[in-house]
Structure formats: C-alpha cells, structure tokens
Amino acid sequence: METLTSAGHSLYFESNLDALKTLLESNKYSKVFVLADEHTSEICLPLFQSLLDDFSEFDLIETSAGEENKNIDFCIGIWKTLLDFEADRKSLMINLGGGVITDMGGFIASTYKRGIDFINVPTTLLSQVDASVGGKTGIDIDNVKNMVGTFTLPQMVFIETAFLKTLPERELLSGFAEMIKHGLIYDKPYYEKLKASNYLIPAAEDIYRSVEIKNEVVTIDPHEKNLRKILNFGHTIGHAVEGYSLANDENPLTHGEAIAIGFICEAALSIKNSTLTKEELNDISGYILSLYPKYHIKKESFDTLFELMQSDKKNEDGNILFSLLEKTGKCTFNCRVSTANILSSLDYYNSL
Amino acid sequence: METLTSAGHSLYFESNLDALKTLLESNKYSKVFVLADEHTSEICLPLFQSLLDDFSEFDLIETSAGEENKNIDFCIGIWKTLLDFEADRKSLMINLGGGVITDMGGFIASTYKRGIDFINVPTTLLSQVDASVGGKTGIDIDNVKNMVGTFTLPQMVFIETAFLKTLPERELLSGFAEMIKHGLIYDKPYYEKLKASNYLIPAAEDIYRSVEIKNEVVTIDPHEKNLRKILNFGHTIGHAVEGYSLANDENPLTHGEAIAIGFICEAALSIKNSTLTKEELNDISGYILSLYPKYHIKKESFDTLFELMQSDKKNEDGNILFSLLEKTGKCTFNCRVSTANILSSLDYYNSL
Incomplete structure (x- = not known):
C-alpha cells in the first residue's frame, strides 16, 4: 500500500x-x-x-x-x-x-x-x-x-x-485523456511515456504519477486562485463541446473525448497566444487523433459553444480566460484570447 | 464604530x-x-x-x-x-x-x-x-x-x-427571544438586565452583548462539535413547534415565539434532567409568558412534533439530544431525555 x-x-x-x-x-x-x-x-x-x-x-x-x-x-x-x-x-x-x-x-x-x-x-x-x-x-x-x-x-x-x-475501452480512453493532460501541462517525460504505453492496460505507476501531479498542483492552490487553473487546460473548449454534445448528440461524447478535442483547440490557441511551437501542436494533434475518434464541431453550434464558454468558472470581468501551453510539459493561465482566435481554433480542429 | x-x-x-x-x-x-x-x-x-x-x-x-x-x-x-x-x-x-x-x-x-x-x-x-x-x-x-x-x-x-x-413589534419580540437565550445559557446578569429593559427599544449595547456572547461560543467551537450546541437551548422543541405551526397554522408562530415555547419546555426538562431549580423554572416561565402570547400545543400534534425532533441535527445514534440549563446563565449539552419527559414538558407548557 x-x-x-x-x-x-x-x-x-x-x-x-x-x-x-x-x-x-x-x-x-x-x-x-x-x-x-x-x-x-x-x-x-x-x-x-x-x-x-x-x-x-x-x-x-x-x-x-x-x-x-x-x-x-x-x-x-x-x-x-x-x-x-x-x-x-x-x-x-x-x-x-x-x-x-x-x-x-x-x-x-x-x-x-x-x-x-x-x-x-x-x-x-x-x-x-x-x-x-x-x-x-x-x-x-x-x-x-x-x-x-x-x-x-x-x-x-x-x-x-x-x-x-x-471498464469498457471507451471509459478507459476517457480517463486516459486526463492522464495525457497531466503530462502536457506538467511533465513532458511522463507525456512521452504515456505515448509509448497501452491505454487499455494503464500501469498502476502511471496512475500514481497522474494523481501525484494533480495532488502537487491542488496542494499549492486548493481554491483555484492561480496555479490550479492549469488543470483546466483543454477544458474551456472541452467542457463547452461536452455540454453541447450532451444536449444535442444521440451518442454524446465522453468527458475524455470532449477534452481531447479541447487539447487540440487550446494547443492551437497556445501557438497564437503563448509560446507553443507548431511542431509541438502537430505532435499533440497527431497523438490525440491516433487515440480518439474525430468529431465534427458543427458551424451552427459555434454560438452556443461560445455562450457555454462564457459561463466557465475561470472567467473574470466577462473575459473568457484560458490555460495555455508554453511548451509541452508547461502551462500558463489567465490568458485572454480574441473571439476570432477561439473560433479559428475550432476551425483548425475541423480541418484536421 | x-x-x-x-x-x-x-x-x-x-x-x-x-x-x-x-x-x-x-x-x-x-x-x-x-x-x-x-x-x-x-x-x-x-x-x-x-x-x-x-x-x-x-x-x-x-x-x-x-x-x-x-x-x-x-x-x-x-x-x-x-x-x-x-x-x-x-x-x-x-x-x-x-x-x-x-x-x-x-x-x-x-x-x-x-x-x-x-x-x-x-x-x-x-x-x-x-x-x-x-x-x-x-x-x-x-x-x-x-x-x-x-x-x-x-x-x-x-x-x-x-x-x-x-420593524413591527412582533418582529422585535422574535429577535428578543434569542437575546434572552444568550442570557439564560451564558450570562445571568445580562438576563436580569434584559428583564428590566424595554424590548421595543432594544439598546445597542444589549445587542452588542448578545452578539459578543454568540461570537465567543462559536469561536471556541465553529463546527458545533460540542460547546456551540448550547446555542440550541430551546430549539429542539422550539424548531419542532415552529415547523408544525408553519405547516398547519393559518397565522404561524414566529421563530422567537416558537423558541420561547421551547425555553419553557426545555427549562422544565432541565429541572428533571439537569440541575435547574423549580424557582428558576417559574421565573423563566413567568417572564416568557409576560412577553409572548400563550400558544396551545395540540395533543394531536405530539407525534408529529416528536418526529420533527428526531430529525434535529444535534441528534446522534437515533437519540434526541437536548441542551439543558444547569442554572440560569449556564447550559450543558448532549443530554438524553426520555420520551415520557419530553411529552410531559409539552403538557407542562399547556398547563401554564
């Protein structure tokens, strides 16, 4: 034990x-x-x-x-x-x-x-x-x-x-997305290790490392005043897509599938509004799409998605605030992003 | 200030x-x-x-x-x-x-x-x-x-x-009951001072003293693990009567009127299950009835009242726990009381 x-x-x-x-x-x-x-x-x-x-x-x-x-x-x-x-x-x-x-x-x-x-x-x-x-x-x-x-x-x-x-495979994949996130925001070697692993048989030590990362972050900032916000990487857009899918799709996305879409969109935002490189974005998008089914974010859903993002708990003073990657393994928070960039990140995902 | x-x-x-x-x-x-x-x-x-x-x-x-x-x-x-x-x-x-x-x-x-x-x-x-x-x-x-x-x-x-x-008079009286309680459970001289005062024009210094007493108690025990329970004096029966009245009476009792009934009943329990004297009980009952209208606790409501008391938050292991007076100005808590004594305290109130 x-x-x-x-x-x-x-x-x-x-x-x-x-x-x-x-x-x-x-x-x-x-x-x-x-x-x-x-x-x-x-x-x-x-x-x-x-x-x-x-x-x-x-x-x-x-x-x-x-x-x-x-x-x-x-x-x-x-x-x-x-x-x-x-x-x-x-x-x-x-x-x-x-x-x-x-x-x-x-x-x-x-x-x-x-x-x-x-x-x-x-x-x-x-x-x-x-x-x-x-x-x-x-x-x-x-x-x-x-x-x-x-x-x-x-x-x-x-x-x-x-x-x-x-657990069925789809459930395992859903949880695996959060493990990937912990690597992306905090620990590049762990992210690389996960890429080489089999998500169908998650290793106890990988689960342990994931819990350890989350625990480290929330112990520093239990009430999400600052650092803890990095755990929301992928979740601003991911939660909106998940909420929309839940209300509209016959077979809604799982949480992990939705935030995996969020990882790609917010990684795309990260190269415009932070310091992530195009190569890193390509790597992330490629890996995510090798694991998770491609979803089509409908054009007519963009307004609703935007409204859902506006009710995100991280927001302040009416601004949608994102947690964005500075590089693979490091995340920053409280990033303001233009509406145009948000929309084009959805287009980027659809174009893949 | x-x-x-x-x-x-x-x-x-x-x-x-x-x-x-x-x-x-x-x-x-x-x-x-x-x-x-x-x-x-x-x-x-x-x-x-x-x-x-x-x-x-x-x-x-x-x-x-x-x-x-x-x-x-x-x-x-x-x-x-x-x-x-x-x-x-x-x-x-x-x-x-x-x-x-x-x-x-x-x-x-x-x-x-x-x-x-x-x-x-x-x-x-x-x-x-x-x-x-x-x-x-x-x-x-x-x-x-x-x-x-x-x-x-x-x-x-x-x-x-x-x-x-x-505020209308009835509202002032309702709040005054909590001030009386603070005297009864914690400060006999303050209780005597209130008895000599005019509840229609509550003095700022008396309000201050009341808040001070409550603050002292809750600072010692914020989560009501022990001492804070004394603030529930009168409330086990009072809350039940209040809940019943709210559901059944055309013109329901105010909170203060209900807990004032609770003070009398629980003071009556205090002479049986704690060390309050008969003289002190008479003094409390007399003072309360000089301020608050007499209410008739209907016999047919006793079962419902008992059920309401059983959902009281202070209870543990299915036992109804009371906060009872040791004397005027001092209160104890976690007192177990027999069903017969609870019922006879209601009869006592009705007999006044």
Whole structure:
C-alpha cells in the first residue's frame, strides 16, 4: 500500500482497503451509506464488499448512471433519503463510482446537515486520476457543468486498480485523456511515456504519477486562485463541446473525448497566444487523433459553444480566460484570447 | 464604530458602513449583487444605499419574504439568475434582510461556482443577534429547518441598528427571544438586565452583548462539535413547534415565539434532567409568558412534533439530544431525555 498525503486527507493506493476496514471497525460513525449507480452497485459493490471482508453494515443509495443525472433533482432525492434513513451528523457516506458519483455524493455529503464525512472510492480511470483528488464537489445546472458545488475534502480516497478491469475501452480512453493532460501541462517525460504505453492496460505507476501531479498542483492552490487553473487546460473548449454534445448528440461524447478535442483547440490557441511551437501542436494533434475518434464541431453550434464558454468558472470581468501551453510539459493561465482566435481554433480542429 | 473579530471575519457595529464603502471602492469585485426580499428591497435598501453615498453599482435580486421561501426552488432560481447575470467567482453578494435572506443567500453564495464572497447586512433584530454570527448557511427541505447548508463565513457582517426602526413589534419580540437565550445559557446578569429593559427599544449595547456572547461560543467551537450546541437551548422543541405551526397554522408562530415555547419546555426538562431549580423554572416561565402570547400545543400534534425532533441535527445514534440549563446563565449539552419527559414538558407548557 502506498499513501500520498493530500491537503488534509489521505490518498490510498492499495489492494485491500485496510485503512477503510480499520475506520469502519472503529465505530466512529453512527451509520454508513454507500452511494452507487445502477452499474457500480452491480459490478463494483461486490468487489468492494469482498475487499472489506464481506462488509454489509450499510444502507445502499442507488442513483442513475450518467452525467445528465448529476443534477439538483437527484440531490434533493438523496438528501430526503438520508433524512428518511435518519442519517445524522455522525453518519458516513461512501461514494462508490465514477466522477458523477464522487462529485454529486461529495456535494450532498458536504451540505447535508451542513456537512457529514465522506470517502471516495473512484471506480473509473477518469475519477481515479481526476475527481479523486482536490476536494471539488459539484452538480450541473442546465447543462452548465459543476455550476453549484463546494470545496470539501473527503476523509479518505481509495484508488484500487482492480475496479478498472470492469471498464469498457471507451471509459478507459476517457480517463486516459486526463492522464495525457497531466503530462502536457506538467511533465513532458511522463507525456512521452504515456505515448509509448497501452491505454487499455494503464500501469498502476502511471496512475500514481497522474494523481501525484494533480495532488502537487491542488496542494499549492486548493481554491483555484492561480496555479490550479492549469488543470483546466483543454477544458474551456472541452467542457463547452461536452455540454453541447450532451444536449444535442444521440451518442454524446465522453468527458475524455470532449477534452481531447479541447487539447487540440487550446494547443492551437497556445501557438497564437503563448509560446507553443507548431511542431509541438502537430505532435499533440497527431497523438490525440491516433487515440480518439474525430468529431465534427458543427458551424451552427459555434454560438452556443461560445455562450457555454462564457459561463466557465475561470472567467473574470466577462473575459473568457484560458490555460495555455508554453511548451509541452508547461502551462500558463489567465490568458485572454480574441473571439476570432477561439473560433479559428475550432476551425483548425475541423480541418484536421 | 466598534468592531468585533469573529472566527475569520469582522463584525462591524456602526452607523455609516465605512468599511463596506472602502471595500466596494477597492474594485476587488467584478460585480456586486444585492439579495433582498420584497420588504427589505422597499424599506431597507434605500437606507442602505444612502449610508453608502447613494451606492447604485449593483444588480438587485429580489425574492419572496418568509421562512416558507427559504427552499431549494428559490435557490435554483437565484443560482440561474446569477448565471444569467454573468456572476463570476470574483462577484460579491450582499445579503440584505432577515435570517431567511442571510441563511439562504449565504448558502447560494457558498455553493455558486463552488463559492463566491458574501457580506451579511442583517436588518431584523433576530438576524442581527443570531444569523449574523457563526457562519451557518442553510435552507429548509420539506419543513425540516436548515436541513441542507454549509459552514461558510461571510467576508463581513454589518450590524446597523437604524434598520430596526422599520420593524413591527412582533418582529422585535422574535429577535428578543434569542437575546434572552444568550442570557439564560451564558450570562445571568445580562438576563436580569434584559428583564428590566424595554424590548421595543432594544439598546445597542444589549445587542452588542448578545452578539459578543454568540461570537465567543462559536469561536471556541465553529463546527458545533460540542460547546456551540448550547446555542440550541430551546430549539429542539422550539424548531419542532415552529415547523408544525408553519405547516398547519393559518397565522404561524414566529421563530422567537416558537423558541420561547421551547425555553419553557426545555427549562422544565432541565429541572428533571439537569440541575435547574423549580424557582428558576417559574421565573423563566413567568417572564416568557409576560412577553409572548400563550400558544396551545395540540395533543394531536405530539407525534408529529416528536418526529420533527428526531430529525434535529444535534441528534446522534437515533437519540434526541437536548441542551439543558444547569442554572440560569449556564447550559450543558448532549443530554438524553426520555420520551415520557419530553411529552410531559409539552403538557407542562399547556398547563401554564
């Protein structure tokens, strides 16, 4: 077992959930609730229980899978369920699932009776390398991602790679995009290592390095006043494309597919508004397109995408602010970019 | 101007809002929003603006007055309004009103885009001596008070007694109950002083003392792990009666009227389950009934009241926990009380 101390809580990389077992046996909590979606309750919960010696002293709260259900209606339903089940301030909530579960479960726990303890057990690659670290909780409102939320740290986070074996290829690729991002913004050798690796069998040490990078950044700047903004590289355009796709496409893009588009567009912005070279852009675009399916960003969606970018949380004084690459492995933030350049970056992606 | 430093923010007692003027002129904020209800926007906003040299650089968000509107639907509406008005993370929200506005406005601000700054300008006696201090934000769900909320400190709190001149007598009495509570749980001489005072013209120094007591308690225990629970004296039964009345009475009890009933019932519990004397109970009951109208707690409401008490946030492991008086001016907490004693305390109140 390896342990990484994050700002105020512990991250456990392990195969036996020992620390959780000890905590549950300590009788610190009056009741334990496990939040899962219909998939994780079927596929991950049995493994989770077996890793905890057939742990069964909990109430299961099941929600529907999918980003479209990370909304206030589900929150209200779960708050009321907690009340019906007589959850008090000494109750514990264990969020077992992907980012939807850990984001929403964290928000619910951090606000129920003004806050109860929660533990995240991310079961997807995406949530292991992204949502697991940094204390962001949140829900979407009207397709605006994480419009409402808190900064609240879980008591513990468990990263158990055994859960990944249950994931379909498309899910693995989605999480892999965040790992690529960590390389692009912070660690060029790691980016090169990932390029040579097989995303279908992500190595535990690569997952560890990704979590380590994110943890380093959020420990320096927990409330995203400055440095933490670099983690949003690819996300200004990526989130907009993701929101649009979710609302309009029959088979919407995954988060990773959307931010991968964002990487290309924002790398294109980086050669105009920062110091990235054309060669580096070509390398990034080539690698991304070798992994992720090409998407067509419709001309008629540009206005909507632009509106979605305007509600991005990084913005200030009405300006859309980007995090851009200075070079592969180094990122800057608070970059103002002209509307024309934003639009031409979308055109650039389409032209590939 | 007097200033009291609370845990992490400043409380200003003053007549000119100088510190706020300086803050607003500093250009620290990209946009300023004022949240008010239909009464405070009409009655208090002009005074507020004049105290700030006719301040007008803000967007007004108006909500409906009354506890029944401190709900998630209004929150959703206001979150969306903030988004429509392009509020970003550098926006400031000023909550101008009573406890409904400061509780709900604080919750909205503490969760919008994971938290923006807010300032409380309490305009009722109740919110000046209670909601103004301690960083509790919250909304009600299904008549369960403050079921969802956060502990988040405002940047500043301004206590301006000029607002009180606009209040009807019943509102003043409602706030006065919290002042009486501060005396009962923490400061017998202050309680005796209040008994000799005129609640219709609350003295600034008495308001100050009340805020000081609350501030002392919440600074020691901001997250209500122990000592802060004494501030709930009268509230376990009081909140239940208030919730029941809100749902069933044509002219519901005010918060102060409800907790005043709670003071009597819980003082009656205190002679059985703590060390309060019968003489002290008689003194408290006599004083409360000289100020507050007698209410009849219906026999058929007892079950519902009991259920409401069971969802009280102080409870642990299914036990209803009370804060009880050891003597006038001293309070203890985490007291378990039998169901029979709870019911007979309601009978005691009815018998007066």
